[in-house]
Amino acid sequence: MNFSIYDFTSFTKWIDNALNSSMSPGWAILVELVIIGIVFIAFYAVIGLYLVLAERKVCALIQNRLGPNRVGPIGMFQTIADLIKLLMKELIEIKHADKFLFNLAPFIVIIASFMAIAALPFAKGLHAIDLNIGIFYLFAVSSLGVIGILLSGWSSNSKYSLIGAIRSGAQVVSYELSVGLALLSVVIFSGTMQLSGIVESQANGWWIIKGHIPAIISFLIFLVASTAETNRGPFDLAEAESELTAGFHTEYSGIKFAFFFLAEYMNMFIVAAIAATVFLGGWMPFHIQGWEGMNNVMDYIPPFIWFFGKTIFVILVMMWFKWTFPRLRIDQLLTLEWKYLLPINLMNIVLIAFIVLMGWYIK
Amino acid sequence: MNSEYLILFFLLGVILVGGAVVFSMFVAPNSTNPAKSEPYECGIPVKSTAWIQFNVGYYLFAIIYLIFDVETVFIFPWGVVMRDLGMTAFVEILIFFFILVLGLLYAWKKGALKWV
Numbered sequence: 001m002n003f004s005i006y007d008f009t010s011f012t013k014w015i016d017n018a019l020n021s022s023m024s025p026g027w028a029i030l031v032e033l034v035i036i037g038i039v040f041i042a043f044y045a046v047i048g049l050y051l052v053l054a055e056r057k058v059c060a061l062i063q064n065r066l067g068p069n070r071v072g073p074i075g076m077f078q079t080i081a082d083l084i085k086l087l088m089k090e091l092i093e094i095k096h097a098d099k100f101l102f103n104l105a106p107f108i109v110i111i112a113s114f115m116a117i118a119a120l121p122f123a124k125g126l127h128a129i130d131l132n133i134g135i136f137y138l139f140a141v142s143s144l145g146v147i148g149i150l151l152s153g154w155s156s157n158s159k160y161s162l163i164g165a166i167r168s169g170a171q172v173v174s175y176e177l178s179v180g181l182a183l184l185s186v187v188i189f190s191g192t193m194q195l196s197g198i199v200e201s202q203a204n205g206w207w208i209i210k211g212h213i214p215a216i217i218s219f220l221i222f223l224v225a226s227t228a229e230t231n232r233g234p235f236d237l238a239e240a241e242s243e244l245t246a247g248f249h250t251e252y253s254g255i256k257f258a259f260f261f262l263a264e265y266m267n268m269f270i271v272a273a274i275a276a277t278v279f280l281g282g283w284m285p286f287h288i289q290g291w292e293g294m295n296n297v298m299d300y301i302p303p304f305i306w307f308f309g310k311t312i313f314v315i316l317v318m319m320w321f322k323w324t325f326p327r328l329r330i331d332q333l334l335t336l337e338w339k340y341l342l343p344i345n346l347m348n349i350v351l352i353a354f355i356v357l358m359g360w361y362i363k
Numbered sequence: 364m365n366s367e368y369l370i371l372f373f374l375l376g377v378i379l380v381g382g383a384v385v386f387s388m389f390v391a392p393n394s395t396n397p398a399k400s401e402p403y404e405c406g407i408p409v410k411s412t413a414w415i416q417f418n419v420g421y422y423l424f425a426i427i428y429l430i431f432d433v434e435t436v437f438i439f440p441w442g443v444v445m446r447d448l449g450m451t452a453f454v455e456i457l458i459f460f461f462i463l464v465l466g467l468l469y470a471w472k473k474g475a476l477k478w479v
Contacts, residue, residue, distance in 0.1 A: 033368070037375050044379070087383065090391050095400040096412065106384075111376030118372040129368060136439055154414075158402035162413045170421045173428040180435040187442035250403050255387040259380055331478030334424060338476045342431075342467070346460055349438070353445060353453050 009125030036128060040117065044266065049079040051265040055319055062323040089254035094156055097251065101155035106252075106259040108148030113266040116141045120273050121195050123283045123303035134195035135187060138274055139180050143229070145267060146172040149238065149248050152260070156251035164247025167330060168231055168238030174337040175235075178225035179271075181345040185211075185218040185352045186278045189361065199282035204289065206281035210362040214352045219279045221341055221348075223317065226271035228333070231264065233322035237330055268318060269311065276310035283307040423475050434463055 015035075019028040053068065053075065060067025068075030094102065119134050119141075121127040131137050146169060153165020187193055189211050190201040201207075208215050228235035239247030249260040276282060283303030287295045328336070355361055401409050438456070445452045470476060 033371055037371060037378075040372070041375060041379055087387050088390055088392075089387075090393055091384070091387060093400055094402055095397075096402070103384075107377060107380045110380050111373055114372045114376040114379075115369060118369060128372070156402065157413045158404070159413045160403065162417070166417055166421050170424050173425060173432075177428065177431050177435060180432075181438075184435070184438055184442050187439060188445055191443060191446050193439065193443055245403060254391060255383050259383070334476070334478055338424075338427075338467075339471070343464070346464060350457065350460060353456060356446060357449065357453050 007124050012125060040114070040128070044114065044117065047269055048262040048265050049083065051269060051315065052082075052261070053079045054315070055265070055322075058316065058319045059323050062320070083258060086258040087255050091256060092251075092253045094158070094251050097157045098155035101151045102251075103256075105148045105152035105155065106256045106263075108151065109145050109263040110259050112141060112144035112148065113263050113270060115144075116270045117266070119195060120270070121199060121277065121282060122307055124196075126304065127196070130194065130196050133193045135183055135193045135198065135274075135278065138195075138270075139176075139183055142179075142267065142270055142274075143172065143176050145263060148263075149231075152252065153248035158251050160244045160246070160250045161248050164238045164240075164244050164250070168248060170330070171231070171235060171237060171333060172229055174334060175225040175228040175341075178221055178337060178341045178345055179229055181342075181349060182218045182222035182225065183274070183278060185214065185349060188349070188352050188356055189215070195277055195282075198278060199284060202281040202284050204287065205362060206279065206284065206286075208279045211352070211355075212361065214348050214355060215279065217344070217348050218352075219275070221345055222275055222279065223314070225337075225341060226275065227318050227321055228337070230267040230271055230318075232268060232318060234325035234327050235333060236322075236327060237333065240327060268315060272311045272314035272318065273307075275314045276307060280310045280314075281306075282310075420478055427470055427475060430466065431463075434459075 016028070016032070019031055022028075023031070056078075057067045057075070068078040071078045071081045093099070116138055118128045119131055119137055121130065149168045149172075150165050153161040153163075153168070156162075186198060186207050189207055190198045192198060192201070202210070204210075208219050211218075231238045237247075239249070241247075244250070249257055252260060283306050285295075285298035285301060285303070285306055287298060402413065404410075438459075441452060441456060445456075
């Protein structure tokens with residue numbers, strides 16, 4: 001296996017050396033931080049805007065419509081036009097609202113998703129920060145967004161917002177357990193929490209293949225639980241349009257509303273990226289042992305294409321969920337988590353521990 | 364990059380939201396009107412505040428969640444070292460899960476998981 005042509009470690013080292021040789025170390029670090037900042041803000045905006053467009057297109061496809069097709073070729077610039085429109089809209093101040101918390105909520109929602117993106121490995125050597133507790137960090141940070149949602153619902157002093165926010169709180173905290181335990185199964189398999197280490201451990205096969213039945217169970221649980229954790233349909237009780245107007249962001253207008261919308265799509269990207277990294281091999285190409293010819297061809301596809309391909313696959317599955325299943329009731333939602341997913345997950349962890357102990361997985 | 368640089372990503376979020384909100388304040392129109400600043404309530408005048416008591420069920424689930432979430436934090440380090448410790452770790456986690464599941468069954472039996 002030869003990944004050297006796509007090893008980004010040398011690329012980032014080269015930039016680092018070039019900057020250090022041309023200016024003092026303090027300035028070099030500052031310039032690096034600015035470069036990383038600009039790259040990530042641009043990446044964040046592009047991914048967020050185009051996921052919104054993708055959702056509208058997928059929805060249109062499933063409902064046998066055309067979807068947005070006026071602004072730009074096949075509606076390519078529709079969401080950019082929407083964003084500009086939202087920037088121009090008035091920011092309405094709500095009477096009797098808690099002003100400070102009301103304005104703080106969009107910050108928390110966006111910051112939580114930004115901090116999660118920091119730890120994702122896009123290719124070998126192409127990650128902002130490679131924490132040694134990466135997966136644990138993602139699990140912790142990706143659940144911070146719910147604080148923003150609760151604040152937004154509580155502070156707007158509107159009944160719809162409050163109902164949406166507390167529903168979302170109950171839902172997100174419940175499903176977070178399943179997300180954590182599903183991720184734990186791969187930690188047991190690979191014996192590390194570092195995301196780059198988990199990806200390296202999948203060089204000879206992705207965990208969903210190597211871990212056979214229990215890994216598939218974990219993957220399915222992760223898909224369901226992360227769909228619920230990001231407040232997406234069929235679990236979108238928090239913003240159930242037909243009963244709560246817009247749920248927790250009913251009272252937000254203009255660009256503040258846009259940030260809640262953006263954060264929802266970014267969270268979907270983040271959970272899909274985690275699923276791709278942890279279960280589907282991250283940036284590792286698809287390999288079948290013994291088929292050297294095919295493996296060599298696969299190695300020539302750049303790793304970030306593998307990463308984004310898998311992420312987009314998971315995102316499309318989640319969109320397909322949303323436009324296929326009807327919304328659950330809150331009691332059905334909590335029953336599904338506490339009486340089905342959680343016991344199955346605990347059993348699954350014991351099964352995985354036993355399989356790893358006996359060495360019955362594909363090494 | 365070291366983990367201290369996580370502060371950069373925190374700042375990126377603040378810059379993105381703060382910048383856009385400040386920009387919007389300059390370009391967006393602004394007209395005040397008593398009816399506009401009322402919280403939305405299907406068009407009828409607002410009755411009382413929304414800061415009221417709500418269903419205790421939400422609170423109950425949050426408490427059960429808290430217990431299980433702390434357990435999850437305990438299991439993660441176990442997952443990393445399980446392979447090295449071997450059978451001892453497996454037996455210990457069985458005991459741990461037994462106690463955990465007993466707690467879940469107790470909550471279930473008491474009806475804490477039933478939505479009312």
